[in-house]
Amino acid sequence: MLALRRVQPWAVGFAQRSATKQVALASTAVDTDGSHSQSSGEPVAPQKHQSRAIRTRRPRISLQHPREWNRPLAFGVLPAFDEALKVIKEDSMALKDEVTALEGAIAREKETPQPDQHALRVMEDRLRILEVQSEINFPQVRWKCANGMADMSKAVDRHLLEQRWRKEGALDLLMERIHQMKVVPDVLPDIHPSLDLRVNFPKVKSDAGLQATVSKTVYERVEPGVFLLPEQTVEPPKIYTTVFHPEERLYTLLMIDPDFPDETNKTFQTYLHWLQPNIPLSSVSPSSVPNLNTHTAYIPPHPQRGTNYHRYTILLLPQHSRLSIHMVAKDKRTGFDVRTFMEKHGLDKNVGGGVHMWREVWSEGVPAVYKEILKTAEPKFGRMPKADRYGDFRGKKRYV
Amino acid sequence: MSVSVLKLNGLPFQLRGLGARLYSTRKGEVSSSDPQKDIIRRHLYPPNIRNKASPTGTWRPDVARALQRAIPSVQAHETIERAWLLHQRHLRKKRDAELQRKFNCMRQAMQELEEIDSRLFREANKQEDPRARSLAEVEAMKSMSEPEKRAVESRVRGLFPRELRIPTDTPPKNGWPNEWRAFQRPLA
Numbered sequence: 341m342l343a344l345r346r347v348q349p350w351a352v353g354f355a356q357r358s359a360t361k362q363v364a365l366a367s368t369a370v371d372t373d374g375s376h377s378q379s380s381g382e383p384v385a386p387q388k389h390q391s392r393a394i395r396t397r398r399p400r401i402s403l404q405h406p407r408e409w410n411r412p413l414a415f416g417v418l419p420a421f422d423e424a425l426k427v428i429k430e431d432s433m434a435l436k437d438e439v440t441a442l443e444g445a446i447a448r449e450k451e452t453p454q455p456d457q458h459a460l461r462v463m464e465d466r467l468r469i470l471e472v473q474s475e476i477n478f479p480q481v482r483w484k485c486a487n488g489m490a491d492m493s494k495a496v497d498r499h500l501l502e503q504r505w506r507k508e509g510a511l512d513l514l515m516e517r518i519h520q521m522k523v524v525p526d527v528l529p530d531i532h533p534s535l536d537l538r539v540n541f542p543k544v545k546s547d548a549g550l551q552a553t554v555s556k557t558v559y560e561r562v563e564p565g566v567f568l569l570p571e572q573t574v575e576p577p578k579i580y581t582t583v584f585h586p587e588e589r590l591y592t593l594l595m596i597d598p599d600f601p602d603e604t605n606k607t608f609q610t611y612l613h614w615l616q617p618n619i620p621l622s623s624v625s626p627s628s629v630p631n632l633n634t635h636t637a638y639i640p641p642h643p644q645r646g647t648n649y650h651r652y653t654i655l656l657l658p659q660h661s662r663l664s665i666h667m668v669a670k671d672k673r674t675g676f677d678v679r680t681f682m683e684k685h686g687l688d689k690n691v692g693g694g695v696h697m698w699r700e701v702w703s704e705g706v707p708a709v710y711k712e713i714l715k716t717a718e719p720k721f722g723r724m725p726k727a728d729r730y731g732d733f734r735g736k737k738r739y740v
Numbered sequence: 741m742s743v744s745v746l747k748l749n750g751l752p753f754q755l756r757g758l759g760a761r762l763y764s765t766r767k768g769e770v771s772s773s774d775p776q777k778d779i780i781r782r783h784l785y786p787p788n789i790r791n792k793a794s795p796t797g798t799w800r801p802d803v804a805r806a807l808q809r810a811i812p813s814v815q816a817h818e819t820i821e822r823a824w825l826l827h828q829r830h831l832r833k834k835r836d837a838e839l840q841r842k843f844n845c846m847r848q849a850m851q852e853l854e855e856i857d858s859r860l861f862r863e864a865n866k867q868e869d870p871r872a873r874s875l876a877e878v879e880a881m882k883s884m885s886e887p888e889k890r891a892v893e894s895r896v897r898g899l900f901p902r903e904l905r906i907p908t909d910t911p912p913k914n915g916w917p918n919e920w921r922a923f924q925r926p927l928a
């Protein structure tokens with residue numbers, strides 16, 4: 341068991357345990373937009389009888405403010421910790437020997453005239469697992485990944501970040517919202533994201549008055565499923581991704597509104613707001629995705645007055661090869677069918693991808709979108725007037 | 741207040757918070773002098789000093805500080821945990837590998853026996869009925885008393901020995917049974 345010694349609970353005490361849970365929703369990649377991606381708690385005011393407060397604010401460590409890893413406890417303070425480091429180091433060295441041996445075996449197999457593809461694949465899978473296992477137990481590696489200083493060219497860091505995204509709540513929240521808002525059966529039959537897609541829109545400065553004022557410079561992370569104002573979404577969002585594959589793959593970005601009213605059929609249809617194919621993404625490419633408005637221009641969300649809330653969904657679908665897709669004109673955006681589009685261009689939802697969604701409702705900023713960008717009259721929806729049952733009898737004398 | 745911690749469940753509801761204090765008694769005043777006055781006082785002025793953990797543990801303000809002392813570093817704790825699980829995994833793999841090796845050796849041996857001598861192979865594959873009694877045993881049992889018969893029936897080969905002593909912290913009160921002899925089951 342742990343030796344109970346009087347140790348100063350400095351460096352990485354209780355704060356880190358709560359901090360790792362708090363940072364689950366924040367990215368560890370660089371979001372260079374001034375958004376407050378790290379939640380900071382206020383330090384507890386010292387109680388009257390205790391001299392030192394429990395430190396609850398997370399230390400400000402990230403790629404912008406890097407810090408070197410230091411041992412949390414000095415040598416000799418906790419013998420179990422020193423023993424643990426020895427065990428981990430021995431195991432890592434044994435695994436690294438296995439890795440070099442396996443690499444040699446793979447190279448030799450590839451040099452043979454007819455390499456056995458199945459055996460090669462098995463060996464390569466095992467090599468990837470061994471590479472991760474040989475480094476994953478080191479406290480310095482885990483500390484770096486937990487503090488936003490992961491090196492995405494290393495398999496172990498990629499693995500740690502992916503595990504964090506999957507297990508510590510971010511993906512669960514996204515999928516909960518996707519399924520509860522019924523985006524999954526309505527837009528796509530199912531989706532299993534393989535990359536972390538983050539969407540940032542400008543922050544609302546004040547929503548008092550007729551039109552809400554929105555910041556021009558400060559962009560904030562959007563939690564999946566929350567309500568945004570149409571004033572916030574006039575400009576295209578800043579998209580950030582964390583991708584877990586080292587090789588470069590092409591993706592298609594789609595932004596759709598499945599709740600666009602269809603008056604002729606008295607139902608809803610899908611409206612295409614944004615389309616950008618052939619986006620190259622890999623784990624070493626920067627997390628902020630540039631040049632997203634070069635294909636089908638972004639049309640801001642314009643939920644019609646009188647309709648219920650609209651769900652705006654962003655999909656990032658993986659492509660098998662470079663695609664040439666025609667640009668969709670501004671007036672041809674309605675009636676877009678996601679399923680046929682995917683089938684036509686070979687976009688397979690089972691291979692992974694990214695998804696995000698938010699909701700919007702009519703506000704005073706929507707008429708501006710109709711006037712300036714769509715240049716059409718703003719529709720107003722409501723219920724049909726009820727037939728007057730007693731219209732014949734109004735004004736006539738009742739008791740004669 | 742002179743309430744015993746052990747009798748917490750027997751205490752009235754208002755006093756169940758561990759060490760609930762009442763400001764209605766002055767310092768040094770022993771409250772057990774007049775239990776009637778005590779009860780009245782307790783009901784008029786219920787304990788309302790809430791700085792200890794609640795009885796069912798829904799609020800525990802002392803946990804954070806205690807944990808900070810016990811676990812000086814979360815990073816160190818997780819490292820130790822991972823190293824221990826790693827060590828256990830190595831042991832487990834070694835044991836499993838050894839067991840697998842022994843099983844493979846046994847299987848290889850049986851395969852070779854089958855090729856060499858099929859009668860011995862069949863004998864080796866026979867399942868032993870642990871409750872089967874040989875002729876010698878049946879003869880011996882005819883001249884045994886009831887307890888002895890029961891002893892013979894219950895001592896099955898391969899089963900846990902009934903006479904095994906459970907290790908204890910202290911030696912037995914009545915000393916060592918030096919005259920004890922093991923019961924000999926008559927075998928074939």
